[in-house]
Amino acid sequence: MPVSPTYRHVSDDPNTHADNLMGWSQLYDQLSGGGFSGEISGVCFNSIHLFRESTNLSLRQSCVVRSNGWWFGLPVSERESFRLDTRRVEEGAVAIRRGHQPFELITPARFRIFGLVISHRTLAEHLRSVLPEEDGLARLRCEILQGSAAQSSLRHLFGEILEEINRRPEVLNSAGACRAMQNSVLEAVTNLCASVEQAKGMPRSEMQHSQIVRNVRLFLLDNNDRAISVPELCTIFHVSRRTLQYAFDRVLGIGPNAYLRILRLNGVRRDLCRRETKVSVQQAASDWGFWHLSQFAKDYRTLFDELPSATVKRSESVAPQ
Structure with missing residues (x-):
């Protein structure tokens, strides 16, 4: 065998x-x-x-x-x-x-x-x-x-x-x-x-909140070429700002603004780690809607415990498998 x-x-x-x-x-x-x-x-x-x-x-x-x-x-x-x-x-x-x-x-x-x-x-x-x-x-x-x-x-x-x-x-x-x-x-x-x-099914309200969060995430990944605001999400998904806030707090434990930033920061990191199509830190940040580079670098370091330049260096030092 x-x-x-x-x-x-x-x-x-x-x-x-x-x-x-x-x-x-x-x-x-x-x-x-x-x-x-x-x-x-x-x-x-x-x-x-x-x-x-x-x-x-x-x-x-x-x-x-x-x-x-x-x-x-x-x-x-x-x-x-x-x-x-x-x-x-x-x-x-x-x-x-x-x-x-x-x-x-x-x-x-x-x-x-x-x-x-x-x-x-x-x-x-x-x-x-x-x-x-x-x-x-x-x-x-x-x-x-x-x-x-x-x-x-x-x-x-x-x-x-x-x-x-x-x-x-x-x-x-x-x-x-x-x-x-x-x-x-x-x-x-x-x-x-x-x-x-x-297992028992989820309460209807909890299921709706989870579905809102999932739909927002998929939408953001499909539209990563532009900055998207919370009011725009409310309009697209026909929910109030309060409902959107409550859904994110309940499902993820963070608000929608914080999640938008985290999702975009993860997108930048993936782009910086991509060996086949190298981009500069500035270009990757801009592609994901970050225009204030010093604030971007600070937020990036807070989330990933390293500067984006360190991510690039580490990615370059890893030989392709």
Whole structure:
């Protein structure tokens, strides 16, 4: 049973970190200030990709699993929570999303998460064999499964597998051991599907606020060539300034003006780190609507704990992979 080598990537840049996750297309926006630190480690079997991701700062992550599979996400610590699109993933819950379907995560500072991607065919065949009287995949369409006991078992198994592989990488040379680990994961996921309930839906008002924030973000990314104001957003999305303020405060914990600035600063950073099309700091800042360069440099340093010129130098010093 061929297995790709295990991997481990450590990064001090959120964009590089987002690119380090195998089989995903991701875009990370740093929401809290400071120097970034992230680590991803994992292993890929024939039809299963298991990994652990750690980040030290609050992030908004735009994600797509590129394969035709299913993603399961749960915090390494049962006391941690995060947000999947418009819904909060509370303690004891597991987030789920089908491959090729874009989704967003909002994760807090000092966050660790286990991720599991299983091929659709493998999961469907296994669920049919153990749950012949029902459509097991139908349980996954709710996107969040609630069940503390099943989630705890899944978390414990993921931790044991990754720890043992890290301690004894030669275990992957055994086809029998690899098959047993994969079967254990499938069995644990099946138990989760069979024993837990769908998480309760969000209140209508909270769902509307989350949708406002998501729509604004997508609009801003599509119109990054010009500065956009809060009054303009209110007009475009037909909401009052008070509603927009409350939506951002509730979903992100920051106001829309602060978020506009953070999103644009992240855009500048991505442009400065892009090796194929180099731009000057002044040009990148102007492209994202920053006209006061000294204030821009101050805000950039506050968020990323370095000046934009340092970002350019560090990007240039990293050899293309």
